[in-house]
Amino acid sequence: MAESYNRKTSLSVTDDMIKEALKSGLSSIKASENLINLTLEKCQTEIIKDSQKKKSKNFITMTYKLGVPLAAGALVLLLIFMMPGVYNLKKASSAMPKEAASAAYDTGFDNSISEAAPEAPAQAPNYNAEISITSGYGASTYSTDEQDAENKDDAGPLQGEDELFASGAQFARESDFAPQDANEFSVFLGDRFISLDDRGTDDYLVSVLNSVLGNPDSESVRVLDESSDTFEGMTVKTLEYDGITVIISGMRTFSISSMEITHNKYSTYRGISVGMPVNDLKAKYENITMALDGRTDPDNCVYVIEESVYFIRFEVKEGIITSIKYYSEKG
Amino acid sequence: MTPSEINKEISRLVEEYGNDVLRIATVILKSKELAEDVFQETFLRVVRSYSGYRRESSEKTWIISIAVNICRDYMRSAWKRRVVVTDDFLTYTADSDTEEIIEKRSEKQALINSIMKLPDKYREVIHLFYYQEMGVKDIAKVLKIPGGTVKSRLFKARTLLHDMMGGEAHG
Numbered sequence: 421m422a423e424s425y426n427r428k429t430s431l432s433v434t435d436d437m438i439k440e441a442l443k444s445g446l447s448s449i450k451a452s453e454n455l456i457n458l459t460l461e462k463c464q465t466e467i468i469k470d471s472q473k474k475k476s477k478n479f480i481t482m483t484y485k486l487g488v489p490l491a492a493g494a495l496v497l498l499l500i501f502m503m504p505g506v507y508n509l510k511k512a513s514s515a516m517p518k519e520a521a522s523a524a525y526d527t528g529f530d531n532s533i534s535e536a537a538p539e540a541p542a543q544a545p546n547y548n549a550e551i552s553i554t555s556g557y558g559a560s561t562y563s564t565d566e567q568d569a570e571n572k573d574d575a576g577p578l579q580g581e582d583e584l585f586a587s588g589a590q591f592a593r594e595s596d597f598a599p600q601d602a603n604e605f606s607v608f609l610g611d612r613f614i615s616l617d618d619r620g621t622d623d624y625l626v627s628v629l630n631s632v633l634g635n636p637d638s639e640s641v642r643v644l645d646e647s648s649d650t651f652e653g654m655t656v657k658t659l660e661y662d663g664i665t666v667i668i669s670g671m672r673t674f675s676i677s678s679m680e681i682t683h684n685k686y687s688t689y690r691g692i693s694v695g696m697p698v699n700d701l702k703a704k705y706e707n708i709t710m711a712l713d714g715r716t717d718p719d720n721c722v723y724v725i726e727e728s729v730y731f732i733r734f735e736v737k738e739g740i741i742t743s744i745k746y747y748s749e750k751g
Numbered sequence: 752m753t754p755s756e757i758n759k760e761i762s763r764l765v766e767e768y769g770n771d772v773l774r775i776a777t778v779i780l781k782s783k784e785l786a787e788d789v790f791q792e793t794f795l796r797v798v799r800s801y802s803g804y805r806r807e808s809s810e811k812t813w814i815i816s817i818a819v820n821i822c823r824d825y826m827r828s829a830w831k832r833r834v835v836v837t838d839d840f841l842t843y844t845a846d847s848d849t850e851e852i853i854e855k856r857s858e859k860q861a862l863i864n865s866i867m868k869l870p871d872k873y874r875e876v877i878h879l880f881y882y883q884e885m886g887v888k889d890i891a892k893v894l895k896i897p898g899g900t901v902k903s904r905l906f907k908a909r910t911l912l913h914d915m916m917g918g919e920a921h922g
Contacts, residue, residue, distance in 0.1 A: 433862065433909065433912045433913050433916050435881065437858075437862060438862065438866070438877065438881045438909075438912070439881045439882070440859065441858075441859045441862040441863045441866065442863065442866065442877075442878065442881055442882040443882065444859050444863075445859065445860075445863040446774045446777070446778070446882060449770070449773055449774050449777050449786075450770050450773070451765075451769040451770055451772075451773050451790060455773075455787055455790060455791070456765055456766075456769060458791065459765060459769075459790060459791045459794050459795075460761070460762060460765060460794075462791060462794075462795055463758070463761045463765075463794055463795060463797075463798045464758055466795055466798045466799065467754045467757050467758055467761070467798055468754060470754075470798070470799070471754045645897060645898070711824065712788055712791075712792050712821075713824045713825050713827070713828040714785060714788070714825055714828050715828050721828075722824075722828075726799060728799060728800065728802060728803055729799070729800040729803035748803075749796070749800055749803075749817075749820075
């Protein structure tokens with residue numbers, strides 16, 4: 421390959437000369453023992469910190485993993501015991517755990533809860549439970565309480581709810597959309613939010629973003645070419661809204677890979693917005709660190725929050741937050 | 752992976768790619784001190800994103816990519832823009848010249864000086880292509896630019912080097 425450049429330009433500086441010059445010039449640059457040891461020490465501390473974090477996360481995951489099947493089992497038992505009078509169920513199902521309800525919702529929700537359980541009778545039970553969907557565009561609650569059960573048609577669609585949620589649920593099945601609760605990497609606009617790594621089909625994600633942020637001021641699409649190697653064919657969509665730029669990328673399933681806030685109407689999970697003083701930032705994020713970019717003035721630098729491959733960078737100028745950027749660094 | 756396994760793995764990566772990271776950082780930032788900061792920060796980021804590394808690119812491409820990103824952060828910082836560090840690199844290499852360099856000192860030194868005087872975008876692409884011996888595809892991935900741009904930058908960099916060397920040789 422290098423030779424082809426030689427052929428194209430009959431230059432006096434050959435590839436070999438450049439290679440040799442670089443090799444000779446750079447061969448003396450070696451990481452000192454001291455630097456290596458210092459780095460490994462820091463890495464070791466980071467690994468220990470990370471493993472401690474993971475342990476506590478694993479505990480929560482285990483609890484969740486065990487909790488969902490148990491709750492689902494309890495629901496099945498409940499149905500068995502209560503049939504055939506299941507449609508008039510008033511009390512027992514009111515205690516159904518939220519996870520079980522969500523599980524039922526996830527397995528086959530199609531605008532009506534009664535169609536949710538394929539193995540259930542033609543007229544499925546009305547669950548006297550709250551089904552909370554807290555995917556990226558704001559917490560919402562479907563209620564199928566006993567009052568509704570009596571008043572609504574058993575197979576009827578949900579009433580008084582945002583259609584987007586219902587359509588979102590359908591997309592979820594098509595695209596492995598994984599709803600997320602609000603988290604450290606969510607951006608809030610009032611009580612609605614979107615989160616880094618929210619997933620769905622292209623259209624669905626854009627509709628979710630538009631429902632939260634309004635229509636974009638501009639939109640650009642780029643399909644990565646062969647130079648992107650394993651990312652070839654991936655679509656990268658940049659959507660610029662008033663005060664926030666969102667980048668989504670993917671092929672069949674898309675995810676939010678970056679969000680940059682420049683307006684104070686948006687805030688972080690802990691309530692930090694553009695325009696706030698850096699002291700508020702430090703108060704909300706006690707362990708926040710300055711980015712190692714050479715800047716040492718705490719009023720003119722970047723502060724970084726990171727967790728695994730997810731980052732939030734707060735750009736601070738003259739002690740005021742001027743922009744907030746969320747991004748993931750997946751390899 | 753257990754923490755001790757990750758630890759071992761990181762030690763291997765530092766040993767295998769540490770010098771590459773330090774060298775690319777030195778070439779981009781032209782400062783030994785900043786390059787050492789980038790070295791540490793790169794491997795800390797490697798630790799943090801190790802579980803998320805999907806092995807879609809080679810280890811080298813992944814690590815160099817992280818290092819280049821950190822270098823760019825440094826380059827963007829107002830502090831870096833105010834500091835002139837060009838001579839730092841030259842002092843650094845001159846500290847430990849090998850005999851081979853001394854023999855062909857004038858030619859190689861002139862060439863490396865010219866490379867270091869290239870604009871950032873040409874300097875990094877020259878380093879990745881000729882020193883790290885990375886292909887156009889990998890360079891495109893590291894620099895997040897299309898392959899065609901990599902090729903045109905290489906061409907332009909070579910032309911600039913030619914002009915610079917020609918100027919020195921005949922001037």
